[in-house]
Amino acid sequence: MAGSILGHNSIQRRRRLELIVGLIVLAGLCLLPLVVKDVYTQNLIILTILYAGLAQAWNILGGYCGQVSLGHALYFGIGAYVSTMLYVKLGIPPTLGMFAGGLVGGLFALLVGWPCFRLSGHYYAIATVVVGEIGYLLFLNWDFIGGASGINIPFKHESLVELQFRVTKVPWLYLVIAYAGLAWIIAWIIEGSRWGYSWRAVKDDVTAARSLAVRVFPSKMAAAAISGCLTGIGGAIFAQFVGYIDPDSIMSGNLSILIALPAVLGGVGTLWGPLVGSALLIPLKELSSSYLGSSGSGLDLMIYGALIVLIALARPQGLISLLGLFRKPEGAR
Amino acid sequence: MTAELILQTLLSGLLMGLIYALVAAGLSLIFGLMDVVNFAHGELLMVAMFATLVLHNLLGLDPLLLLPIVAVLLFGVGMAIYRLLIARALSVTFNTGMVQIFVTFGLAIFIRGAAQFFFGGEFRSINNSWLANKTVALAGIYIPLPQLAASVVCLLAFALLLAISKTEFGRALEATREDREAVGLIGIDRDRIFAIGWGMGAAAVGVAGVMLANFYYISPQVGANFALIAYVTVALGGFGSLGGALIAGIVIGEVEALSALVLEPSLKQVGMFAIYLAVLMFRPRGLFGRL
Amino acid sequence: MLQLESLSASYRGLKALQGISLTVNAGEIVTVVGANGAGKSTLLKSIAGQVAIEGAIRFDGEDISGLASHKIARLGINLVPEGRRLFPRLTVNDNLRLGAYAKRGDPDRFKPLDLVFDLFPRLGERLKQRAGTLSGGEQQMLAIGRALMTQPRLLMLDEPSQGIMPRLVDDIFAAVVRIRALGVTILLVEQRLSEALSIADRAYVLQTGRVVMSGTAAEIAADESVRKAYLGV
Amino acid sequence: YPLTGNGAQVGLDAKAAYEVEADIINGTHPKIPMLMGEGGGLKNLGGAHIKLVFADSQGDPQKARAEAERLITQEHVVAIVGSYTSATAATISQVTDRYEIPYMSADNSSPSLNQRGLKWFFRTSPHDEMFSAAMFGFFKDIGAKTGKPVKSVALFYEDSIFGTDSSNVQRKLAGAAGLTVAADIKYRANSPSLSSEAQRLKAADADVILPSSYTSDALSIVRSMNEIAYKPKAIVAQAAGFQESGFLTGAGPLAEGILSRSSFAGDAIKARPAIVPVQELFKAKQNKSLNDNTSREITALQILADAINRSGTGKPADIRTALIATDVKGIDTIMPWVGVKFDETGQNIEGTPVIQQVKDGTYVTVWPFDVATTDAVWMK
Amino acid sequence: MSHLLEVDKVSKTFGGVAANSDISFNVHQGEILGLIGPNGAGKTSLFNSISGEVEPDSGEIRLDGVRISGRGPVVCARLGIARTFQVVRSFDSMTVLENVMVGAFARTNSPGKAMKKAESVLDFAGLSGRVDTPAHLLSPPEKRRLEVARALATEPRILLLDEMLTGLTPTEAQAGVQLIRDVRASGVTIIMVEHVMEVLLPLIDRAVVLHLGKVLTEGLPTEVVRHPDVIRAYLGDRYAAA
Numbered sequence A: 001m002a003g004s005i006l007g008h009n010s011i012q013r014r015r016r017l018e019l020i021v022g023l024i025v026l027a028g029l030c031l032l033p034l035v036v037k038d039v040y041t042q043n044l045i046i047l048t049i050l051y052a053g054l055a056q057a058w059n060i061l062g063g064y065c066g067q068v069s070l071g072h073a074l075y076f077g078i079g080a081y082v083s084t085m086l087y088v089k090l091g092i093p094p095t096l097g098m099f100a101g102g103l104v105g106g107l108f109a110l111l112v113g114w115p116c117f118r119l120s121g122h123y124y125a126i127a128t129v130v131v132g133e134i135g136y137l138l139f140l141n142w143d144f145i146g147g148a149s150g151i152n153i154p155f156k157h158e159s160l161v162e163l164q165f166r167v168t169k170v171p172w173l174y175l176v177i178a179y180a181g182l183a184w185i186i187a188w189i190i191e192g193s194r195w196g197y198s199w200r201a202v203k204d205d206v207t208a209a210r211s212l213a214v215r216v217f218p219s220k221m222a223a224a225a226i227s228g229c230l231t232g233i234g235g236a237i238f239a240q241f242v243g244y245i246d247p248d249s250i251m252s253g254n255l256s257i258l259i260a261l262p263a264v265l266g267g268v269g270t271l272w273g274p275l276v277g278s279a280l281l282i283p284l285k286e287l288s289s290s291y292l293g294s295s296g297s298g299l300d301l302m303i304y305g306a307l308i309v310l311i312a313l314a315r316p317q318g319l320i321s322l323l324g325l326f327r328k329p330e331g332a333r
Numbered sequence B: 001m002t003a004e005l006i007l008q009t010l011l012s013g014l015l016m017g018l019i020y021a022l023v024a025a026g027l028s029l030i031f032g033l034m035d036v037v038n039f040a041h042g043e044l045l046m047v048a049m050f051a052t053l054v055l056h057n058l059l060g061l062d063p064l065l066l067l068p069i070v071a072v073l074l075f076g077v078g079m080a081i082y083r084l085l086i087a088r089a090l091s092v093t094f095n096t097g098m099v100q101i102f103v104t105f106g107l108a109i110f111i112r113g114a115a116q117f118f119f120g121g122e123f124r125s126i127n128n129s130w131l132a133n134k135t136v137a138l139a140g141i142y143i144p145l146p147q148l149a150a151s152v153v154c155l156l157a158f159a160l161l162l163a164i165s166k167t168e169f170g171r172a173l174e175a176t177r178e179d180r181e182a183v184g185l186i187g188i189d190r191d192r193i194f195a196i197g198w199g200m201g202a203a204a205v206g207v208a209g210v211m212l213a214n215f216y217y218i219s220p221q222v223g224a225n226f227a228l229i230a231y232v233t234v235a236l237g238g239f240g241s242l243g244g245a246l247i248a249g250i251v252i253g254e255v256e257a258l259s260a261l262v263l264e265p266s267l268k269q270v271g272m273f274a275i276y277l278a279v280l281m282f283r284p285r286g287l288f289g290r291l
Numbered sequence C: 001m002l003q004l005e006s007l008s009a010s011y012r013g014l015k016a017l018q019g020i021s022l023t024v025n026a027g028e029i030v031t032v033v034g035a036n037g038a039g040k041s042t043l044l045k046s047i048a049g050q051v052a053i054e055g056a057i058r059f060d061g062e063d064i065s066g067l068a069s070h071k072i073a074r075l076g077i078n079l080v081p082e083g084r085r086l087f088p089r090l091t092v093n094d095n096l097r098l099g100a101y102a103k104r105g106d107p108d109r110f111k112p113l114d115l116v117f118d119l120f121p122r123l124g125e126r127l128k129q130r131a132g133t134l135s136g137g138e139q140q141m142l143a144i145g146r147a148l149m150t151q152p153r154l155l156m157l158d159e160p161s162q163g164i165m166p167r168l169v170d171d172i173f174a175a176v177v178r179i180r181a182l183g184v185t186i187l188l189v190e191q192r193l194s195e196a197l198s199i200a201d202r203a204y205v206l207q208t209g210r211v212v213m214s215g216t217a218a219e220i221a222a223d224e225s226v227r228k229a230y231l232g233v
Numbered sequence D: 001y002p003l004t005g006n007g008a009q010v011g012l013d014a015k016a017a018y019e020v021e022a023d024i025i026n027g028t029h030p031k032i033p034m035l036m037g038e039g040g041g042l043k044n045l046g047g048a049h050i051k052l053v054f055a056d057s058q059g060d061p062q063k064a065r066a067e068a069e070r071l072i073t074q075e076h077v078v079a080i081v082g083s084y085t086s087a088t089a090a091t092i093s094q095v096t097d098r099y100e101i102p103y104m105s106a107d108n109s110s111p112s113l114n115q116r117g118l119k120w121f122f123r124t125s126p127h128d129e130m131f132s133a134a135m136f137g138f139f140k141d142i143g144a145k146t147g148k149p150v151k152s153v154a155l156f157y158e159d160s161i162f163g164t165d166s167s168n169v170q171r172k173l174a175g176a177a178g179l180t181v182a183a184d185i186k187y188r189a190n191s192p193s194l195s196s197e198a199q200r201l202k203a204a205d206a207d208v209i210l211p212s213s214y215t216s217d218a219l220s221i222v223r224s225m226n227e228i229a230y231k232p233k234a235i236v237a238q239a240a241g242f243q244e245s246g247f248l249t250g251a252g253p254l255a256e257g258i259l260s261r262s263s264f265a266g267d268a269i270k271a272r273p274a275i276v277p278v279q280e281l282f283k284a285k286q287n288k289s290l291n292d293n294t295s296r297e298i299t300a301l302q303i304l305a306d307a308i309n310r311s312g313t314g315k316p317a318d319i320r321t322a323l324i325a326t327d328v329k330g331i332d333t334i335m336p337w338v339g340v341k342f343d344e345t346g347q348n349i350e351g352t353p354v355i356q357q358v359k360d361g362t363y364v365t366v367w368p369f370d371v372a373t374t375d376a377v378w379m380k
Numbered sequence E: 001m002s003h004l005l006e007v008d009k010v011s012k013t014f015g016g017v018a019a020n021s022d023i024s025f026n027v028h029q030g031e032i033l034g035l036i037g038p039n040g041a042g043k044t045s046l047f048n049s050i051s052g053e054v055e056p057d058s059g060e061i062r063l064d065g066v067r068i069s070g071r072g073p074v075v076c077a078r079l080g081i082a083r084t085f086q087v088v089r090s091f092d093s094m095t096v097l098e099n100v101m102v103g104a105f106a107r108t109n110s111p112g113k114a115m116k117k118a119e120s121v122l123d124f125a126g127l128s129g130r131v132d133t134p135a136h137l138l139s140p141p142e143k144r145r146l147e148v149a150r151a152l153a154t155e156p157r158i159l160l161l162d163e164m165l166t167g168l169t170p171t172e173a174q175a176g177v178q179l180i181r182d183v184r185a186s187g188v189t190i191i192m193v194e195h196v197m198e199v200l201l202p203l204i205d206r207a208v209v210l211h212l213g214k215v216l217t218e219g220l221p222t223e224v225v226r227h228p229d230v231i232r233a234y235l236g237d238r239y240a241a242a
């Protein structure tokens, strides 16, 4: 019976179910501001959802397409700088600027992909780290964009278009929900489309994929563009949210890993993995450093590190596998 | 720019390059020969440096004398890491590659936290060793002794590792990487082989740590300064090639030194990374990579 | 020599073997027959210690169930696995010599090389070639040669003729007979039933993880239902 | 403060410094001859105690911002003191302005911070322009005194906000003073090797090297210079790493003779009698002497506590009013400053730095000559 | 008679090893061509050239008179060449249906159409009961069927089968043979490599024998197996008598 409502075969059924659950989750998130009033928790939720979106963006390239990029901070930083520069220098509001940031981020992802997609395995991973690092160093030394001093986004006046809010966090909450929702829905659409199939095929077996007329390089480039673009938008939002950007905080290699980590621990190449991963990891990281970090003992790092190890070992298929509902068919790899 | 300046720069590039190679040697073994990305490599280096410091303060022995002790210690650490974590990471059937990456990444954070916990964030140095701050002059060129010693040790370490990789054990290690299941069928205990491999890799890092402690400061973060360069060195040399790592280390040291001389020094790493990327464009498997 | 008692094995809850009991006597060639997915490979892998099992495996009267695979190999049980599982980037020579790795310290450990080159002269000609670039048949020879280097007492072969050209198929069966003549006990899994049954002493028939029939090779070969089910006649 | 990461030690020391000062304000003990030195809490608030809440910025602006918000909304602090790196100060100062909470910057020295039109930002310590001005003032005086004037300088600074800000001011001042900039070297922070950089310094061989570095690179560069047997005529550091105890012990003999600007003169115990007892308390806690940073932190909290006391209510707005009205004399602090008095940007205009020199492993004050405890060893 | 596929003087060497040298033969529309020869004769290498996986060093391969060699696997697949692999390659993170959909997307952009196509092909290949099984859980013969289904989903004109019947019991091989016949009946031309003569000979219309990278002989299966060189190099003694 359920079958007839949801679709005639298992794939369609699963996809419709996912969409419905997605909408429910979205609705649930939208109600959050009614429940959570304190600014600190709101902050935490905003970050978590932002990272869910970023991790989803990473997941498109790293998860579905299997290109483990450890240089996503580059696209993040570029998105942040583009929108911030547009705003600070030209007065273009970040609501527009973030799309420009996304565009440039996507372009750079293509630029990086062009040479790097010829590399395989660890060579690719290290090359992305290096590209990210080069970007970081260049930005650090580029005086026009503030160099190491970064850019301060001054608070001018309350404005929705310019994403300036004095103390309230609620608009931010909705903005990141929209962002993560966008990333999620893009992933959902792609998962069921030709591209999604191409990517997963490329990830599993390039030779076989090619023999089935999957154009490997363009597929990877498409994944990179979408992933870079979404990451860039995320960077732009983050810049405006924090109100200050400098290469150290938004372009470092650590950030690249932090973008990838929720997707990997949550469940790589799955629709829900990034969300679940961020929901656990980001609050844990923030809370432990807030409450344990102030002793300066390194205890928070120990706990955080140990947890990553434990999750990776105990749940190699990702935390998502704990949630039976969206589990891939038994024993899927 | 005088000839002397250039010569001096080339020399420090060479010495530094050999140090990079020494740091990369262990990584090359673990990364290249066993195909495991070890993101905790820099942290192992840091552990070795702290071990040197602690033993130096405790026993009053010169770091050079501590070399075997730290090497053995790190050998044990490497074996333990393999047995406790990596063996498990390898046995998961599910996206093994990523699990490895993030297990070692988590381990790195953990070790860094632990170092902070036990030693605090203070920068420490060993000043009263035999070699500390000593320099000899040769025809107007200055050769710092600690770096010179490290370079010699580097060459020795590579010779030793190369010799080991040519032994039957070396081939067993390679075979185990090729097919972890199948080696059991011919009576090879893969966990033992890999544990020893990790031990050797970590011991090599231990040696690097001792030599570095002679002239570099020690702090919980110090590993990060060398780790990225070590990855680039191994990838530039090509996975699976020890000789490649040695040559790549020298290339990177020279490129760094020269670009610091002619470019803005803050951009010297860009020069070194750019060379790496350029090489990869023409040789996607590094200079001498087989994998 | 080898005795299995109600052996069961499963992959992630899927039972691949259920209550297998089977005996191999010293000096025999025993063959296991069955359709695809019947569990033949699983059976051999269980004995070699590569699959988690329940039940008992006795080798020379000693229980070896649960032992790590390299320990079982050191006892003299050896498997030439399905798909050969060579070390493709190592040379033919290294592949062979690694077969004797467990016997380090034994001065005679490379002695079986003579036997291997005698059985498969082709390998002797290709010592420096990387195993991965050998053709299918040569790889199969190398896999058997590598197993012989461990000086096995029980040699298990999983479909040694798969992907082998007709001319070599006979060579391989001939080699199996010769190896037995040297005192090695053999447990053989083959899809070329008639050939396998013609060299075997005894046979077991496996169906969906259970032994459904056993007897001398001649009896099995003559059985009407076997001929129908597996020989397509 | 960064309690983890490369700057961790700085954060840990700062924590101790604040705790010491809070104990002085709250506790009962013999009177220490300085402002708020009687103990017993805040008199005007019925002896209320100062309660410190620490938060770890990890040197990350985002984190600093979130923690500042947490402190304000969750812990209901009435003011924030901090935060070492300029990047974190940038976001914290935004938060405090939005929430209208006074922000007392203890040790950020970036001149741009107080020029952003922030209403709730206060800084007791001098900033880089004042510091660098002091250095060049010192050059003039010492040149006149010893007859060995400075003709050229070499800038050597890390590629961070601190390094670039500091060098920008120095470049400007050098130009104004008619000195040649013989080398202008921006280097990569935390490099494994600074030997090429040392060679460039050697090639330039300026009269004075002006480094702006944190501890790690301070150690690296003096060692690298030693390796190529380069003994610069003089090094005058923009404090930071050069003032850290990790540098002094790590560099050992190599640190000897290095000059550094400082806002603190630990040896000026005659001019500032409060130093001795405070020093003792700090030593008991952290097993090291007060330095440039920790002393500034103590003073920042002291001034803030005084303002809270004078506000009479402990409400942020009243504290701000009290801060604006602050006029403390140098003698009431442990600092060698003229005093503490904020201008309209929140900057203390009476924070006058000193120049110190390493002698036998510790810093002694050599300039201004009236607070100096010894003569400078100048260009041997 | 028109030739659907022409292999014209194709050569390929791998670092000194001449895997194929100067190979020429034609394939007719609608036939089942057997490609046989000793291990290492160059059969798989030739498949790689035809399917575009590798570019021949010299020579040309034409489909309907259009050159396809050297134009890459994607173009070849678009033009109607599909293949299976000697060592089975499946997309292990996907289900059977999803695997086949990858193939179906070669002809359509619509997920709905691709799914319908995949379902009908799976039905044809006898895998309709396994659509939701993850590919890596299939048994070897099922995996080979999956490869065939996936290849068929690209709507090929020529299907290259590399040892697709290997490792099957004779009875199972019969079922595979039936599938191949059905495929041919649906209008797809087939080239197949196989070492099991008992299965192969009755199935094929014609055989091309490779040896040491060259064409040794070609002709009807019954002729070919009597060729003394073929017996000497490939079949061995037991066919000598037959």
Ligand SMILES: Nc1ncnc2c1ncn2[C@@H]1O[C@H](COP(=O)(O)OP(=O)(O)OP(=O)(O)O)[C@@H](O)[C@H]1O
Residues within 6 Å of the ligand: C011, C014, C015, C016, C034, C035, C036, C037, C038, C039, C040, C041, C042, C043, C082, E137, E138, E139, E140, E141, E167
């Ligand atoms: N690694 C594995 N994971 C999950 N299931 C497996 C695995 N290997 C085998 N199986 C399943 O176990 C059962 C027995 O497989 P096995 O390989 O032992 O059969 P077999 O008789 O050797 O078949 P074949 O003739 O194809 O080699 C099959 O249903 C198969 O699908």
Ligand SMILES: Nc1ncnc2c1ncn2[C@@H]1O[C@H](COP(=O)(O)OP(=O)(O)OP(=O)(O)O)[C@@H](O)[C@H]1O
Residues within 6 Å of the ligand: C133, C134, C135, C136, C137, C163, E014, E015, E017, E018, E019, E037, E038, E039, E040, E041, E042, E043, E044, E045, E046, E086
């Ligand atoms: N990539 C390669 N590098 C080096 N040699 C190769 C390569 N590919 C194939 N060869 C060699 O080319 C020859 C032909 O190989 P091919 O795989 O085409 O044989 P085949 O006829 O398919 O054999 P089989 O029946 O055993 O599968 C072999 O000698 C093989 O070693």
Ligand SMILES: [Mg+2]
Residues within 6 Å of the ligand: C040, C041, C042, C082, C158
């Ligand atoms: Mg089998």
Ligand SMILES: [Mg+2]
Residues within 6 Å of the ligand: E043, E044, E045, E086
């Ligand atoms: Mg082949």
